[in-house]
Amino acid sequence: MSSIVTSIEKRSEKFSFWPRHNEAIYKRLESKHAWLEEKHHPDDARERAEDPLENEMTLNIGPQHPATHGVLRCAVKLDGEIIEKCVLDLGYLHRGIEKLAESKTYQEFMPYTDRMDYLAPYSNNVAWCLAVEKIAAIEVPERAQWIRTMMCELARISAHLLWLGVGLMDAGALSVFLWTFQYREDLYKIFDEVAGARFTVSHSRIGGLASDVSDTSLAMIRDFTDNFPEAVDGWEKLLNRNRIWIDRNNGVGVLSAEEVVQMGMTGPNLRGSGVAYDIRRFEPYLKYNDVDFNIPIRSEGDCLARYFVRVDEMKESVKIVRQCLENLPEGPIREDNAKHAYASKDEVYYSMEGMIHDFMYTDTGVCPPKGVETYHATEAPKGELGFYLISDGTGKPWRVRINSPSFTNLQALEPMMEGGAIGDMVILIGTVDPVMGEADK
Amino acid sequence: MPKHSTLNFQFTPVDPPKEDAENPHAKDTTFVPDDLEALTTEFGDDVLQSTLYANEHTVWVNRDRIVDVCAFLSNERGFNYLVDLGGVDRFTEDERFEVFYNLVSIEHGKRIRVKVRVDEEEPVVPSVTDVYPAANWNERECWDMVGIKFEGHPDMRRMYMPEDFEHHPIRKEFPLLGIPGSLPLPPQEPGGDLTMDPFAAAHGSRPIKSYEEEKTESEQ
Numbered sequence: 001m002s003s004i005v006t007s008i009e010k011r012s013e014k015f016s017f018w019p020r021h022n023e024a025i026y027k028r029l030e031s032k033h034a035w036l037e038e039k040h041h042p043d044d045a046r047e048r049a050e051d052p053l054e055n056e057m058t059l060n061i062g063p064q065h066p067a068t069h070g071v072l073r074c075a076v077k078l079d080g081e082i083i084e085k086c087v088l089d090l091g092y093l094h095r096g097i098e099k100l101a102e103s104k105t106y107q108e109f110m111p112y113t114d115r116m117d118y119l120a121p122y123s124n125n126v127a128w129c130l131a132v133e134k135i136a137a138i139e140v141p142e143r144a145q146w147i148r149t150m151m152c153e154l155a156r157i158s159a160h161l162l163w164l165g166v167g168l169m170d171a172g173a174l175s176v177f178l179w180t181f182q183y184r185e186d187l188y189k190i191f192d193e194v195a196g197a198r199f200t201v202s203h204s205r206i207g208g209l210a211s212d213v214s215d216t217s218l219a220m221i222r223d224f225t226d227n228f229p230e231a232v233d234g235w236e237k238l239l240n241r242n243r244i245w246i247d248r249n250n251g252v253g254v255l256s257a258e259e260v261v262q263m264g265m266t267g268p269n270l271r272g273s274g275v276a277y278d279i280r281r282f283e284p285y286l287k288y289n290d291v292d293f294n295i296p297i298r299s300e301g302d303c304l305a306r307y308f309v310r311v312d313e314m315k316e317s318v319k320i321v322r323q324c325l326e327n328l329p330e331g332p333i334r335e336d337n338a339k340h341a342y343a344s345k346d347e348v349y350y351s352m353e354g355m356i357h358d359f360m361y362t363d364t365g366v367c368p369p370k371g372v373e374t375y376h377a378t379e380a381p382k383g384e385l386g387f388y389l390i391s392d393g394t395g396k397p398w399r400v401r402i403n404s405p406s407f408t409n410l411q412a413l414e415p416m417m418e419g420g421a422i423g424d425m426v427i428l429i430g431t432v433d434p435v436m437g438e439a440d441k
Numbered sequence: 442m443p444k445h446s447t448l449n450f451q452f453t454p455v456d457p458p459k460e461d462a463e464n465p466h467a468k469d470t471t472f473v474p475d476d477l478e479a480l481t482t483e484f485g486d487d488v489l490q491s492t493l494y495a496n497e498h499t500v501w502v503n504r505d506r507i508v509d510v511c512a513f514l515s516n517e518r519g520f521n522y523l524v525d526l527g528g529v530d531r532f533t534e535d536e537r538f539e540v541f542y543n544l545v546s547i548e549h550g551k552r553i554r555v556k557v558r559v560d561e562e563e564p565v566v567p568s569v570t571d572v573y574p575a576a577n578w579n580e581r582e583c584w585d586m587v588g589i590k591f592e593g594h595p596d597m598r599r600m601y602m603p604e605d606f607e608h609h610p611i612r613k614e615f616p617l618l619g620i621p622g623s624l625p626l627p628p629q630e631p632g633g634d635l636t637m638d639p640f641a642a643a644h645g646s647r648p649i650k651s652y653e654e655e656k657t658e659s660e661q
Contacts, residue, residue, distance in 0.1 A: 018625065021603035028596060091601030098586070099610055103617055134466035134495055261522050261547070264575025277522075277547050283468040372494045375543060375554065376466065377524075388543070390529060403525040403543070411578045440601060 028087045029058060029077050056084070059422075063092040067170055067426040070436030072410070074429075078422060086417040088410060093440040101400035105365035106132045107206055107342075109400070114200035116404065116438040119162050120155035122191070123380045125204035130285060131376040131387035132206050136368040138340040143331040144208040149287040150221070150324035151194065151203070152378075153317040157228070158187045159381035160310045164235070167307075167430035171248050176235060183231060186224050193217040206366055207341025208334030222325060225318050232314060239307075249303035253416045253428045256301055263412040266405045267383025268313065269432060272306035274299035279379035291323045303431040310433075340366060364395040375403075382406050382433055406439035467496035470552045474498070476518050483513055489558075497554065499541075504557040504566055511542065511555070511572045519546035520553060523569075526579035528587030532613045537561040538589055542569070542576075559589055568594040586611040 057078045063071040071092035077085040097116070101109045113124035126148050133140060140148075165180035188198040194217045195203035195210070203210050239245050255265070260273040270277055278295045280288040296312035298305035335341040338357035347354030370393030377386035383405030392398040409432050416428050472493075477500055481488050487503035487510075502510045514520040525543035536558040545552050559566055568591035569576045580591040582600040588609030591597060598604065606624055608615055625635045 018603045018605050020605045021599075024598050024604045028598070091599075091603075094601040096610055099615075099617065130466060134464065137464045137466075137495070139465045262574045264523050264573070266524075275547065277545075282545075282547075282550060283470050283552075285466070373499065374495045374497055375471075375525075375552075384524065386525065386543075388525065388527070388541070399529050401525070401527045401529075401541075407578065407582075408524075408575070411575065 025075050025087055025089055026058070029075055029085055061425070063089075067429065069166065069429055069434060071440075072429070072434065072436055074417070074425070076417070076422070076425070081421050081423070083417050083420050083422060083425065086414050088414055090407075090410070090436075090440055093436045095441070097441050098400050098402060101397055103396065105362075105395045106136075106397065107361070107365050109397075110204065110206070111200065111202045114202055116402070116441065117159070117380060117382060117385070117406070117435045118199070118437050119435055120159040120381045121199065121201050122151045122155040122195075122203065123378065124385065125202060126152055126286075127376070127378040127380060127385045128387055129204045129206050130378060131374070131389055132366060132368075134376045135372060135374040135389045135391055136206075136340065136366045138207045138337075138366070139335055140208055141332045141335060142329050143212075144333045145286050146324050146328050147209060147213055147333070148204060149291070150321050150328075151191075152286070153320045153324070154187055154190060154221070154224075156317050156381045157314050158184055160314050161187075163310060163430070163433045167427075167433075168239075168245070170426040170430045171245060173245070176238070179231070179235065183224075183228060186220075186227075190217060190220050190224060193220055205334060205342055207337070208332070212333045218325065218328075221321065225322050225325070229315060229318055232311065236311065246304060248424075248427055249307060249431075252303045252424050253420065253431055254300070254302045255412065255416065257299075259415075260301070260412070263415070264408050265383070265412050266408055267379070267381070267433075268306055268309045269383065269409050269412070271295065271297045272309045273301035279377050279384055283377060285376070285378055287324070287327075288320075290327070291320050293320050293323075303427055306431050367391075367393060367395050369393065377403070380405055382435065382438070383409060385438075402441055404438040404441060406434040406436070407441070410434050410439050464495045468552075469496070470550055471495075471497040471554075473551050473553050476514070476520075476551065476553055479518060480510065480513070483517075484510060499554045499556060501556045501558065504559060507540075507542075507555070507557050508567045508569055508572065511544075511569045514544055514553070514555070515572050519548045520544040520551070521573075522547055523573035523575045523579075524552075526569075526576050526583065528583040528589050528611070530587060530611060530613050535560065538564055538587060540566050540583065540589060564589045565592050566590070567592050570594055585609070588612060 059076050059078055060073065061076065062068040062073040068074065073089035073092065075087045075089060076083050097112050100112060104112070110125055110128055113128045114121040116124050132138070161180040161184050165177035168176040191201050192198045194213050195201035255263070255273050257274045260270050260275060266277075274297060276295065276297055279285070281295060293316045296309045296316065298309050334344065338361065342361050343354045343357040348358040368391035370391065373388070373390040375386055375388040377384050379385075384403065385405055386403040388401035388403065389397050390399040413428060413432050416432070417425060420428060477491050477498060480500060480502075484502065484506060487506045489501040489503065491498060491500040522545040523542065524545050527541060529539040529541065531537055531539055538559040538561065540557050540559060542555040543552070544555065557566060566589055568580055570580065570593070577594070577596065578600060580594055581596070581598060583589050584591065584597060585599040585602055586609060599606070602610070603624070608620060608623060628635055
């Protein structure tokens, strides 16, 4: 029986795994790992200094590292503690959902969007449904729009809570993680009550929603909005004047307003550098024109500014949810047009036409006009989430292009890391707030 | 002519395109006639055509002038924020591919979509990374997925797939299940050989097991 632990000689022989890929990354870094360099140039090995800290070292962090928030691989070239150069390697969670979308009907693809930004699945569902509704010119009833607005904001709180807890855990404070997860648990219970699923909700439908909200769930949401602001105040008391937290974040990963626009960053990362760009104001969708809220902006552009932006965003989200609860109108939750949206279950179970409509919608579904293309963007918790659809006139999209905020934000991580300390690396990954399910698509 | 061939299974009749004012999700930001006019006066015949659907303007320009067009839009018209860039496989005989540029002017609150058409024989587009550094990863992704090279790109590696992979998956001829043997995966046991067929099970062969199973009666 062979041993589980392979010897180092054997392992270095086995380095042929994806050789061209790894070679390309190291070539980009212009330096190789010490033992790899020795392997290729055995003569140079003698010239090395004896103290390993005085050599340049290449370190592979991830893809299976807890601090990289998913399967992100960072190949960094270190000079002592300073990161000289950083190359990110994505694709370890690449499932090719753009390709998968081309073989699904528009409604069939909706559950796949849950698996992109799995920290805020509701926003993804809504973003996809809005994109399809735009290309097929489908109207959505008022009540459904209000519910979608409310649930999207709850999803934003949920995503930012995870960012806060995990970001603090990266900095060494475990207790905040437990506190934020209590409130995430409350949110999961709300999603469970509204959609019937805690995690992958899949509640939105093209032309409306799968089901109406119950009085119980509305009461739960009201309870949450009553309790949550107090909790945020408590965390802010702990963190806003916390010496360790401020020292770890202040002046780390500074990006100017010009830089973030050039690098194409979105969401809180963009607003933390003083650029006023929020899709909720830029291209108002759903009911964001009818609610009163502010968009927090900071001009410092460092990790601390991004922390303040996200915490303030959570408070604004609570404000929006409250207004949605007040303004929630009565009415249908799905459009009453069998070509545009699913027929209601009452119709499906008790009438022949309803059953035929249900079958046809599942089989063929929405057919947008031939050859048209639209782009619809929403402000997901991480930034601008847009779907660019091209239709060929059938029930399946010809091309789906997903503009995911995590992908665009991660691009700026490479220059942010360069010149920083290795200890700040986890803080920087945390502040960019990537979700690899979305970045890798 | 046999009767059955006349049956056309178009279950849901396709609606004609609606007028733009009727689209409930149309946005003001994507309606940019002024910028299109500026582009036409600046570049003349290199602006090939423009369309409007759901209040969204799309403009096709000559592939060779795309860097100039982007520089003009960025410097003169305020479109300094590149939101998205990607490739489309149109699967037509000539000018098979398309590359689109989704540009935003934060200052003026406008969004424009610029497109170039690329031929299959020579799928090369000038890179816009000098104008928009944000295009870097998007162009790499486009090379990875669609197989369009970007001339002048500083780092033309694949984005998601490893360099050892030789296909471009979003192309229409690439099968949904993947191509067997195209992607080496780690060994199934320590010290073993690389697994060369990640889709073995999908193509009918049995997965390797770490233990021996007793044969069923029918197999004996």
